[in-house]
Amino acid sequence: MSDSQAVSDSRIVVHGAAEGAHHEHLPYQRHHFETYAQQSDATNFAMWLFLLTEVMFFGGLFTAYLIYRNWYYPAFVQASHQLQIFWGTANTAVLITSSFTMAMGVWSAEMRKKGALVLCLVVTFILGLVFLGIKTIEYKEKIDKHHIPGFHYSMQSFTNPASDEEVYKEYHDKPLAVDMARHTEIYFFLYFAMTGMHALHMIIGIAILGFMIFRAQAGAYTTGHVTFVENFGLYWHFVDIIWIYLFPLLYLISRHQ
Amino acid sequence: MTAPHDKDFESIEQHEHEHHIVSPRVYLTIVVILLVMTATTVGVSYIDMGLFNPVVALAIAAFKMILVVLFFMHVKYSTKLTKLTVISGLFTFLVLVGMTLSDYFTRAWGRW
Numbered sequence: 001m002s003d004s005q006a007v008s009d010s011r012i013v014v015h016g017a018a019e020g021a022h023h024e025h026l027p028y029q030r031h032h033f034e035t036y037a038q039q040s041d042a043t044n045f046a047m048w049l050f051l052l053t054e055v056m057f058f059g060g061l062f063t064a065y066l067i068y069r070n071w072y073y074p075a076f077v078q079a080s081h082q083l084q085i086f087w088g089t090a091n092t093a094v095l096i097t098s099s100f101t102m103a104m105g106v107w108s109a110e111m112r113k114k115g116a117l118v119l120c121l122v123v124t125f126i127l128g129l130v131f132l133g134i135k136t137i138e139y140k141e142k143i144d145k146h147h148i149p150g151f152h153y154s155m156q157s158f159t160n161p162a163s164d165e166e167v168y169k170e171y172h173d174k175p176l177a178v179d180m181a182r183h184t185e186i187y188f189f190l191y192f193a194m195t196g197m198h199a200l201h202m203i204i205g206i207a208i209l210g211f212m213i214f215r216a217q218a219g220a221y222t223t224g225h226v227t228f229v230e231n232f233g234l235y236w237h238f239v240d241i242i243w244i245y246l247f248p249l250l251y252l253i254s255r256h257q
Numbered sequence: 258m259t260a261p262h263d264k265d266f267e268s269i270e271q272h273e274h275e276h277h278i279v280s281p282r283v284y285l286t287i288v289v290i291l292l293v294m295t296a297t298t299v300g301v302s303y304i305d306m307g308l309f310n311p312v313v314a315l316a317i318a319a320f321k322m323i324l325v326v327l328f329f330m331h332v333k334y335s336t337k338l339t340k341l342t343v344i345s346g347l348f349t350f351l352v353l354v355g356m357t358l359s360d361y362f363t364r365a366w367g368r369w
Binding site: 037040041044045048049051052055056059062063066067070085089092093096097099100102103104107110111230233234237238240241244245247248249251252253255256 | 276278279280281284285287288291292295296298299302303305306307310311314315317318321322325326328329330331335336338339342343346347350353354357358361362
């Protein structure tokens with residue numbers, strides 16, 4: 001209803017040089033599409049195909065995680081006790097809220113509310129940075145405890161859990177034999193690979209958001225042509241979905257042996 | 258201008274592709290459910306349910322994913338092509354992961 005109205009008031013008709021060879025269309029409709037609806041459907045379809053390749057990419061990491069967790073179960077349980085559920089939960093809430101503000105951004109663009117759109121994009125941008133900030137706090141702790149896989153990796157927290165007081169008083173883990181304790185390194189490798197790859201997607205998303213904030217201020221997305229905002233929204237929600245799975249798999253499912 | 262059969266095609270197209278604007282009320286409802294489900298999955302993880310801890314956690318994650326895909330990502334209001342793309346992608350993903358895991362989990366590793 002309001003949508004068809006919204007389209008009609010910006011119907012600036014483009015005439016081609018050769019009359020008749022051109023059909024009339026909106027200025028932002030590419031000439032090779034029959035209608036604007038067809039154009040936005042095609043773009044939407046392409047975006048989903050890209051997201052499916054991303055699903056397969058993260059799927060490989062998730063599969064590796066499940067296989068190794070099954071093989072080296074005691075090591076994975078104890079290694080996951082090193083993660084703080086408080087920070088994980090906070091980050092989940094931050095990311096879900098940012099998905100909401102992004103969805104509201106899409107709505108603002110559709111309703112041609114420029115101010116609201118800029119506000120939504122800015123809030124999403126800030127929440128993205130908050131997420132990365134919390135992730136940095138968590139990474140810092142892993143660095144301090146030498147839980148980064150590599151030459152300086154330390155399995156002291158697992159061969160002698162009592163030495164790691166903070167974690168020990170919550171879980172009372174039993175010491176692992178060295179040949180099992182060394183597999184905790186695989187847990188941390190996968191932890192950094194998965195959360196790092198997720199964080200990289202966040203960084204790319206935040207960079208694009210920064211670009212979009214300037215474009216939105218110039219009025220680029222409130223002309224009725226919302227494809228870019230919409231498809232970026234799809235990307236942002238996809239990154240949210242990855243975290244929705246990472247959170248329980250890494251933080252929550254190994255609390256009890 | 259356009260030939261009559263093109264016109265027919267367009268009218269069919271327009272009928273199917275009426276752009277749906279999801280209202281803020283829907284978004285707000287979904288985000289509240291998502292936050293409540295997050296609290297639930299954390300709360301449930303403190304209860305010892307043995308084998309069912311990961312099952313429940315993943316079921317809640319799947320439920321959250323479905324809400325995000327249907328409403329935030331507008332799939333509920335999208336064309337059949339988009340719906341089919343999403344479903345077939347998810348199906349292929351589950352087949353690949355399912356087959357790989359069933360292979361790994363049913364071998365007697367190091368005992369042949």
